[in-house]
Amino acid sequence: MKKERKLALSFRQLLTIDKPERYLGNEINAIYKDADKVRLRFALCFPDVYEIGMSHLGIQILYDMFNKRDDVWCERVYSPWVDMDELMRKAEVPLFALESQDEIRDFDFLGITLQYEMCYTNVLQILDLSRIPIYADQRSEKDPIVIGGGPCAYNPEPIADFFDLFYIGEGEAVYDELFNEYLRVKESGGSRRDFLIAAANIEGIYAPSLYEAKYGLDGRISSFSSKIEGVPIKVKKVIATDLDKAPYPEKPLVPYIQVTQDRAVLEVMRGCIRGCRFCQAGQIYKPVRQRSLDFLKCAATNILDSTGQDEITLSSLSTSDFSNTGELVHWLIDNYREKYVNISLPSLRIDSFSLDIMSRVQDVKKSSLTFACEAGSQRLRDVINKGITEEDIMRGSAEAFKGGWSKVKLYFMLGLPFERDEDVLEIAGLADRIASNYYDTVPKEERKGIRVMINSSASFFVPKPFTPFQWAAMDSAENFSRKAHLVKDAMKSKLNHKSLTFKYHESSVSVLEGVLARGDRRLSEVILKAYKKGCIYDAWSDLFKGDRWDEAFKESGIDPAFYTERERDWDEILPWDFIDIGVSREYLYSEWKKAERGEITENCADKCSGCGAAAFGCGICVKERTISK
Amino acid sequence: MNETSKKIRIKFAKTGLMIFLGHLDLMRCFQKIIRRAGIPVAYSKGYSPHQIMSFAQPLGVGCESEGEYMDLEMEELLDLEIIQNKMQRECPAGLEIKEIALLSVPLANAMAEVERASYILDIPALTKEEKLRGIRNFELSDSYPVTKKTKKGTREMDLKKFVFELRLEQEGPIFTVLKSGSTDNIKPELLLQSIFKETFEAAGDVGFLCGVDYLVKRLDLFGSDGKALI
Ligand code: SF4
Ligand code: SF4
Numbered sequence: 001m002k003k004e005r006k007l008a009l010s011f012r013q014l015l016t017i018d019k020p021e022r023y024l025g026n027e028i029n030a031i032y033k034d035a036d037k038v039r040l041r042f043a044l045c046f047p048d049v050y051e052i053g054m055s056h057l058g059i060q061i062l063y064d065m066f067n068k069r070d071d072v073w074c075e076r077v078y079s080p081w082v083d084m085d086e087l088m089r090k091a092e093v094p095l096f097a098l099e100s101q102d103e104i105r106d107f108d109f110l111g112i113t114l115q116y117e118m119c120y121t122n123v124l125q126i127l128d129l130s131r132i133p134i135y136a137d138q139r140s141e142k143d144p145i146v147i148g149g150g151p152c153a154y155n156p157e158p159i160a161d162f163f164d165l166f167y168i169g170e171g172e173a174v175y176d177e178l179f180n181e182y183l184r185v186k187e188s189g190g191s192r193r194d195f196l197i198a199a200a201n202i203e204g205i206y207a208p209s210l211y212e213a214k215y216g217l218d219g220r221i222s223s224f225s226s227k228i229e230g231v232p233i234k235v236k237k238v239i240a241t242d243l244d245k246a247p248y249p250e251k252p253l254v255p256y257i258q259v260t261q262d263r264a265v266l267e268v269m270r271g272c273i274r275g276c277r278f279c280q281a282g283q284i285y286k287p288v289r290q291r292s293l294d295f296l297k298c299a300a301t302n303i304l305d306s307t308g309q310d311e312i313t314l315s316s317l318s319t320s321d322f323s324n325t326g327e328l329v330h331w332l333i334d335n336y337r338e339k340y341v342n343i344s345l346p347s348l349r350i351d352s353f354s355l356d357i358m359s360r361v362q363d364v365k366k367s368s369l370t371f372a373c374e375a376g377s378q379r380l381r382d383v384i385n386k387g388i389t390e391e392d393i394m395r396g397s398a399e400a401f402k403g404g405w406s407k408v409k410l411y412f413m414l415g416l417p418f419e420r421d422e423d424v425l426e427i428a429g430l431a432d433r434i435a436s437n438y439y440d441t442v443p444k445e446e447r448k449g450i451r452v453m454i455n456s457s458a459s460f461f462v463p464k465p466f467t468p469f470q471w472a473a474m475d476s477a478e479n480f481s482r483k484a485h486l487v488k489d490a491m492k493s494k495l496n497h498k499s500l501t502f503k504y505h506e507s508s509v510s511v512l513e514g515v516l517a518r519g520d521r522r523l524s525e526v527i528l529k530a531y532k533k534g535c536i537y538d539a540w541s542d543l544f545k546g547d548r549w550d551e552a553f554k555e556s557g558i559d560p561a562f563y564t565e566r567e568r569d570w571d572e573i574l575p576w577d578f579i580d581i582g583v584s585r586e587y588l589y590s591e592w593k594k595a596e597r598g599e600i601t602e603n604c605a606d607k608c609s610g611c612g613a614a615a616f617g618c619g620i621c622v623k624e625r626t627i628s629k
Numbered sequence: 630m631n632e633t634s635k636k637i638r639i640k641f642a643k644t645g646l647m648i649f650l651g652h653l654d655l656m657r658c659f660q661k662i663i664r665r666a667g668i669p670v671a672y673s674k675g676y677s678p679h680q681i682m683s684f685a686q687p688l689g690v691g692c693e694s695e696g697e698y699m700d701l702e703m704e705e706l707l708d709l710e711i712i713q714n715k716m717q718r719e720c721p722a723g724l725e726i727k728e729i730a731l732l733s734v735p736l737a738n739a740m741a742e743v744e745r746a747s748y749i750l751d752i753p754a755l756t757k758e759e760k761l762r763g764i765r766n767f768e769l770s771d772s773y774p775v776t777k778k779t780k781k782g783t784r785e786m787d788l789k790k791f792v793f794e795l796r797l798e799q800e801g802p803i804f805t806v807l808k809s810g811s812t813d814n815i816k817p818e819l820l821l822q823s824i825f826k827e828t829f830e831a832a833g834d835v836g837f838l839c840g841v842d843y844l845v846k847r848l849d850l851f852g853s854d855g856k857a858l859i
Contacts, residue, residue, distance in 0.1 A: 015649075015691045026721060304664075307661065308663070310661075339664075342677075
């Protein structure tokens with residue numbers, strides 16, 4: 001950054017908005033190239049505010065990986081916050097990429113990561129502010145190729161009309177190939193459509209305009225097929241089979257403003273061995289693959305050196321299941337404690353092993369323990385295959401209380417399939433028993449006047465594609481509220497009610513999430529209508545405008561309940577059935593039936609259940625199983 | 630000769646895009662610069678240790694400065710030039726380490742020492758005559774009552790007592806030396822808004838940074854002895 005960089009906005013304009021640092025693109029480790037000397041320009045977008053987007057590891061991985069290619073310059077863009085949105089429209093400044101401050105519409109690609117359904121109106125804001133036609137079929141030869149990825153790309157149908165391509169799987173796998181194809185077509189004078197067809201033939205790439213969905217009179221999909229001969233009917237997920245060989249950002253970006261995750265991140269493994277039946281991540285990231293200790297030690301050193309971060313976190317879906325957590329944490333303590341680096345350990349299951357590690361790296365008195373119980377009764381925990389028993393919880397909390405902890409957080413879901421009122425009431429029962437457990441475990445003289453606090457919270461269960469519950473009916477908002485009140489009232493009557501708190505989330509956002517998660521192509525109209533009515537930042541509860549969404553559904557003649565409250569059967573064509581995640585539909589269906597019977601399934605470390613992901617030939621599926629308890 | 634300490638004082642410039650960094654962001658930025666540079670700085674004791682650093686009279690967002698100061702306590706003292714080079718290498722564009730000095734005991738805190746600050750100010754929309762008129766009016770008046778916004782509300786004060794120098798430079802900008810520090814600190818904006826009141830009122834606003842394009846650049850900070858902090 002030797003010479004002065006130009007900015008898309010004047011200093012004066014920037015000084016009138018909140019946190020102008022969001023829009024400068026001058027972060028430590030940002031990458032600048034000569035735009036004239038690269039062959040492909042990629043704008044990488046996280047469609048939410050900067051502080052959220054900058055905290056996302058996936059963006060850092062792709063940014064690093066794309067920029068390792070000399071012929072590619074990848075830059076970033078995040079959703080302008082509402083004040084900036086207003087300023088840009090008023091001043092007629094089109095959306096720009098942070099590093100070069102050049103307009104997005106002049107890029108070759110606009111890649112948008114789709115981490116949650118509630119970002120869909122933000123996607124439209126990005127396109128709109130960039131002045132790229134919202135509907136893909138209205139784009140011209142010079143518009144960027146708009147490509148989506150991330151977990152919501154596993155059912156891309158509700159937003160299929162807005163995208164040219166979707167990338168199904170992990171970025172490390174075929175982006176190189178996709179870029180090469182793009183350059184080949186572009187430099188040989190091919191058209192946008194030529195490229196889309198070529199791309200659709202790359203494994204993992206879905207070009208929605210080349211496919212067609214038809215609907216029956218009952219509103220269900222009657223057929224889904226490719227419109228062009230040779231374009232594959234199924235789109236197969238692609239993954240990085242060996243994480244030690246996949247690139248990892250050793251010089252991640254360091255923001256100036258405080259972002260949500262302001263620390264160095266070590267992704268220790270991908271995937272999860274536990275097949276909780278409500279969990280999409282557990283299925284779509286299969287199979288579990290670990291990084292080696294050597295790789296992680298080396299990455300940790302380089303990241304801390306290049307960023308100056310004073311905190312490092314181990315990241316994965318379930319860090320307790322990583323074989324080398326203990327050794328890695330001890331290595332970090334030995335090497336970085338004296339350099340004042342904090343170590344943070346989210347997603348640990350509470351047992352004596354993890355409590356020991358946690359007590360070494362954090363202030364026990366201040367921190368609280370988290371149990372993701374998800375359901376109050378053992379019966380319902382078996383239904384959802386949450387492999388945690390009441391015994392585990394009691395043993396873990398007793399150990400923790402002995403170790404000095406006195407604050408416990410419990411996470412639950414309400415509205416789970418096959419849930420009965422007695423399961424719901426058990427949320428209060430379990431919380432109360434944990435509180436009693438404290439008094440049974442910690443003698444009076446050691447309590448020092450501290451009251452144990454058991455803080456429970458419940459979210460509204462949303463059935464997701466590629467889970468055994470993809471066929472399930474979602475509960476109604478009314479029933480959710482009724483159940484939440486059942487819990488609240490039950491807590492009040494408990495022995496330890498003074499130690500119990502209970503919170504639950506807004507239900508209207510969850511209902512919309514339920515519609516979008518399992519929606520089809522007909523929803524694009526609703527999303528665009530809602531956006532035009534002013535819906536944006538729907539993931540932010542204070543900005544969520546439920547009434548405008550209701551209007552948008554009504555005006556489009558679409559009943560949200562068709563998507564949420566209806567149980568599907570085996571024969572129904574689900575909008576995402578054309579995607580192959582490696583886990584078979586049969587397996588998911590058998591899990592759905594086992595849920596109904598309350599039968600549990602072993603986790604991948606204990607026993608392979610033959611889900612189909614072994615076809616990837618990597619990770620835990622090909623390892624000899626060491627049974628660890 | 631005074632006994633030396635392990636405390637150093639760093640003078641730095643904050644220009645370009647760095648003017649957008651608020652005080653906390655700047656502090657975090659320096660903490661990371663220091664870590665990347667591998668400088669053996671001292672940390673506080675306790676459960677969440679932090680680097681022992683303090684800044685003198687933080688500057689408002691949007692202002693440039695050629696003379697900012699930060700005190701840093703070292704765990705182990707290195708050659709000052711080495712510290713300067715190591716830190717400069719890790720600085721983003723817009724931060725420049727200008728000078729480093731060793732502080733002698735008895736130690737004063739950078740913040741507490743500040744008494745005056747010099748600035749270059751400008752309102753490009755004004756003609757030379759308009760600027761001159763504002764300055765002359767100020768000079769000729771015996772007292773210049775202004776209302777200063779404070780945390781608790783507003784306070785009447787005589788600006789004359791707190792403006793030590795005020796003149797128009799050859800090329801057009803204004804040079805001034807104002808009272809600074811923990812008491813009676815005068816923000817340069819207050820001076821501009823007072824002496825060019827009509828201009829700000831004509832722009833429809835008398836608030837901070839509203840309606841009028843203006844430049845503030847701090848040149849240096851001075852102690853009660855009138856000497857720069859290094
Ligand atoms: S432990 Fe269960 S909920 Fe958590 S990631 Fe694994 S499968 Fe999902
Ligand atoms: S194939 Fe077996 S080991 Fe592999 S993910 Fe599926 S159930 Fe687990």
